[in-house]
Amino acid sequence: xxxxxxxxxxxxxxxxxxxxxxxxxxxxxxxxxxxxxxxxxxxxxxxxxxxxxxxxxxxxxxxxxxxxxxxxxxxxxxxxxxxxxxxxxxxxxxxxxxxxxxxxxxxxxxxxxxxxxxxxxxxxxxxxxxxxxxxxxxxxxxxxxxxxxxxxxxxxxxxxxxxxxxxxxxxxxxxxxxxxxxxxxxxxxxxxxxxxxxxxxxxxxxxxxxxxxxxxxxxxxxxxxxxxxxxxxxxxxxxxxxxxxxxxxxxxxxxxxxxxxxxxxxxxxxxxxxxxxxxxxxxxxxxxxxxxxxxxxxxxxxxxxxxxxxxxxxxxxxxxxxxxxxxxxxxxxxxxxxxxxxxxxxxxxxxxxxxxxxxxxxxxx
Amino acid sequence: xxxxxxxxxxxxxxxxxxxxxxxxxxxxxxxxxxxxxxxxxxxxxxxxxxxxxxxxxxxxxxxxxxxxxxxxxxxxxxxxxxxxxxxxxxxxxxxxxxxxxxxxxxxxxxxxxxxxxxxxxxxxxxxxxxxxxxxxxxxxxxxxxxxxxxxxxxxxxxxxxxxxxxxxxxxxxxxxxxxxxxxxxxxxxx
Numbered sequence: 001x002x003x004x005x006x007x008x009x010x011x012x013x014x015x016x017x018x019x020x021x022x023x024x025x026x027x028x029x030x031x032x033x034x035x036x037x038x039x040x041x042x043x044x045x046x047x048x049x050x051x052x053x054x055x056x057x058x059x060x061x062x063x064x065x066x067x068x069x070x071x072x073x074x075x076x077x078x079x080x081x082x083x084x085x086x087x088x089x090x091x092x093x094x095x096x097x098x099x100x101x102x103x104x105x106x107x108x109x110x111x112x113x114x115x116x117x118x119x120x121x122x123x124x125x126x127x128x129x130x131x132x133x134x135x136x137x138x139x140x141x142x143x144x145x146x147x148x149x150x151x152x153x154x155x156x157x158x159x160x161x162x163x164x165x166x167x168x169x170x171x172x173x174x175x176x177x178x179x180x181x182x183x184x185x186x187x188x189x190x191x192x193x194x195x196x197x198x199x200x201x202x203x204x205x206x207x208x209x210x211x212x213x214x215x216x217x218x219x220x221x222x223x224x225x226x227x228x229x230x231x232x233x234x235x236x237x238x239x240x241x242x243x244x245x246x247x248x249x250x251x252x253x254x255x256x257x258x259x260x261x262x263x264x265x266x267x268x269x270x271x272x273x274x275x276x277x278x279x280x281x282x283x284x285x286x287x288x289x290x291x292x293x294x295x296x297x298x299x300x301x302x303x304x305x306x307x308x309x310x311x312x313x314x315x316x317x318x319x320x321x322x323x324x325x326x327x328x329x330x331x332x333x334x335x336x337x338x339x340x341x342x343x344x345x346x347x348x349x350x351x352x353x354x355x356x357x358x359x360x361x362x363x364x365x
Numbered sequence: 366x367x368x369x370x371x372x373x374x375x376x377x378x379x380x381x382x383x384x385x386x387x388x389x390x391x392x393x394x395x396x397x398x399x400x401x402x403x404x405x406x407x408x409x410x411x412x413x414x415x416x417x418x419x420x421x422x423x424x425x426x427x428x429x430x431x432x433x434x435x436x437x438x439x440x441x442x443x444x445x446x447x448x449x450x451x452x453x454x455x456x457x458x459x460x461x462x463x464x465x466x467x468x469x470x471x472x473x474x475x476x477x478x479x480x481x482x483x484x485x486x487x488x489x490x491x492x493x494x495x496x497x498x499x500x501x502x503x504x505x506x507x508x509x510x511x512x513x514x515x516x517x518x519x520x521x522x523x524x525x526x527x528x529x530x531x532x533x534x535x536x537x538x539x540x541x542x543x544x545x546x547x548x549x550x551x552x553x554x555x
Contacts, residue, residue, distance in 0.1 A: 173485055173521060180466045181483040187470040188480060272470040277459045280466060301549070306521040313458060313517040318510040318525070343509060 027330055031081045034334070037341035040293035043079060044088040044308055047072065049299030049324030056324075062106050067326035069114050073124055078330050080128035080162055082337070086289050087130075090307045092168035094137060108141075111168065112148040118164075119152040129161030135285040136170035163289065170285075172309035179283035179310075186283075187270050284310060292316045294340055296333075298325045317343070366400055368534045369393070369450075370407035375539050377408060377417045377448045384450050385497055387515050391454025394423045401429040404450065423452040424461075424496050455514040457496050462518065465491055492518045502526060502546045504538070524549050 013019060047068055054064025072089065079087050091111070097104060118125055119132060134149045141149070281287065292311040297303075300322040304312070312318060319336050321328070369386060376384045386393065393400055401421045408416040422428030465488065472478040493499075496516055503515075503523045510527050512520075526542040 171521075173489070173518065176462065176518065177483065177485045177488050180462070180469065180488060181480050183466050184470050184473045184478075184483055185480040188473045269474045272467045272474070275463055275467050275470065277463050280459075280463060302525045302527070302545070303522060303549070304520060304525070309517040309521055310459070313512045314514055315511060318512070320510070320525075320527075 028081075030330065030334060031078060034082050034337050034341070038344045039083040040337075040340060041084065041290035042086040042088070042292045042294075043084050044090070044292055044295045044312070045072075045075065046090045046295070046297040046305070046307055047325045048297060048301055050326060052299060053324040053326045061103065062110070064326065065107065065110055069110070071326045071328045073118075074329055075333065076124060076128075076130075076164065078333060080130060084162070086163045086165065088135075088165040088167065088286070088292075088308070090167050090170065090305075092136075092170070093306065094140065094169045094171045094174060095306070097140070097169065108145050112145055115148050115152040115166075119155040125156050125159065125164065129159040130164050131156040131159040131162075133163060133165050135165050135167045135175075137174060140169050165286070165289075167285075167307070171306040172304075173306055175285050176280075176310050178285075179280050182283045183275060183279055187272060187275070189269075191268050191270065280310075286311055294319065294336070296321060296336060298323055298328055366393070366396070366403050367407075369400065370404045372534060372539070373404045373419070373448060373450055374407050374411040375536065377419075377446065378411065379543070380446060382447060382449060383497075383500075384448065385453055385500060386450070387453045389455045389513050391452075391456065393452045394426065394454055397421065397423065397426065397429060397452070400452070417446045417448050419448050419450070421450045421452070423454075424457050451497055453497065453516065458514045458516045461492065461496055461516065462488075465495075488518075492516075499523060502542060504528065504542045506530070506534075 014023075050064040050068040051061050052064075053067065054061045057064075076087060092107065096107075115132070117123065120126075124130075125132065132152050134153065138146060286292075286308075292308060293316060295308060295312050295316055295318045297319070298321045300320065302320045304318075308316075317340055321332060321336070323332050372386075373384060401419075404421065405416070405419060408419060418430065420428055420430040469478060469483055473480055497519060499519050499521065500523050503520060504526045505512075506528050508529060510525065524546050526545050528538050528542075
């Protein structure tokens with residue numbers, strides 16, 4: 001009995017105005033301190049553990065998701081105040097559609113309400129100049145949710161300082177497949193034909209005249225073979241006399257049987273060999289954003305679960321935390337940031353050390 | 366290389382059919398015959414006469430195997446089971462996806478394929494066949510949890526077990542990793 005009384009008193013004390021003010025000041029101080037070091041430009045969160053939290057506290061699952069949203073608002077505040085430019089959150093996976101209809105509908109309703117709440121003037125996103133972007137397969141979402149999404153996006157479109165990416169509904173494999181498909185579509189658009197001032201037929205005529213006058217009839221024997229090779233090669237044909245991509249402005253003089261073959265092959269396409277990882281990167285949903293620096297997953301699950309697979313495959317620091325998402329706050333996030341800063345600084349020092357070492361070596365040599 | 370051999374032996378003992386080792390620079394791939402010899406001798410040390418049929422390979426490189434062919438029938442027939450060891454390096458990661466994109470683009474330019482045919486299943490089938498299918502457990506050695514170019518497509522549901530120390534692979538680590546994998550709940554989105 002006495003201990004319960006004490007905990008009541010402690011809670012009342014913590015909620016009293018002066019103490020709350022003190023805690024707020026402490027939070028500001030800590031965030032200010034972290035700003036002194038390097039700050040990750042792009043952070044991703046997997047908001048896992050809402051349902052488990054609800055179960056362990058004996059509340060409804062939907063209430064668990066609501067508390068999860070409040071945790072998100074807290075974390076966004078911390079991130080934007082610290083100087084993080086882009087925050088990406090995994091709100092809903094395409095796989096989550098397998099859940100009960102009741103839960104999926106409840107989540108979608110919650111999404112509508114929370115999106116409009118986030119985008120309100122004077123609210124969180126406006127304060128930090130953040131705009132919302134929703135990444136994912138739009139076709140799988142119902143009309144009314146799409147409307148709410150578009151409204152929120154439009155309302156915050158003018159904010160340019162920071163970005164909040166909400167992945168809903170999203171799977172990384174789907175994103176990669178869409179990027180590949182878009183690249184294929186882009187590269188399948190024929191290049192616009194160049195309109196040049198020179199007439200193809202005039203040039204061939206001139207060359208033929210030259211050759212005839214010189215007594216060499218190489219053109220006749222060369223052109224049938226070039227017509228055969230152009231059918232198998234994608235790139236510009238190796239014919240020395242004729243250009244496949246510029247359209248002939250006059251009709252070709254008689255005697256050239258192979259030219260109709262070349263005319264059909266009018267279109268040239270961009271060379272597929274120029275496709276690099278950068279190309280695919282530019283077709284991802286996260287194109288144009290800074291590379292992912294830090295990925296945090298709560299609730300102790302140590303998997304990526306189809307989130308940001310392409311983006312985090314090289315240098316991203318992946319952190320798995322045991323706490324559940326609704327419990328996530330500055331105090332759990334702070335050690336993660338501090339450790340990231342420390343590692344980044346160590347990495348930079350090591351780089352500087354190796355660079356100066358190699359310079360010294362060059363000098364001695 | 367000795368550690369790789371030890372790992373292969375433990376996997377064969379436990380009954381894990383496939384072990385893949387990712388090494389960013391790909392140095393193990395360059396020494397495939399040596400690796401094969403080392404692993405085979407280690408398996409002999411553990412199993413004695415009857416070692417499980419072993420196949421060591423790397424994507425796009427011809428494989429080396431002992432203990433007969435690695436067909437399904439052989440797997441059932443040989444009592445000690447079968448172990449496939451796959452060596453991966455940085456070029457099996459993003460570069461493979463880029464190569465697939467190049468091939469699909471060429472096919473589309475030649476009108477053999479419509480862009481709408483590029484579906485998740487197609488990409489999955491191609492990548493799985495060309496590199497490796499999804500690993501169930503990934504044991505990561507090093508100070509940070511960073512993927513260093515590991516093939517991104519395959520690890521979507523892979524349980525990641527992180528070990529700080531990267532000086533050696535001990536049996537304790539192997540056991541702990543298996544335990545954590547057993548504990549993990551796979552809900553697949555539900």
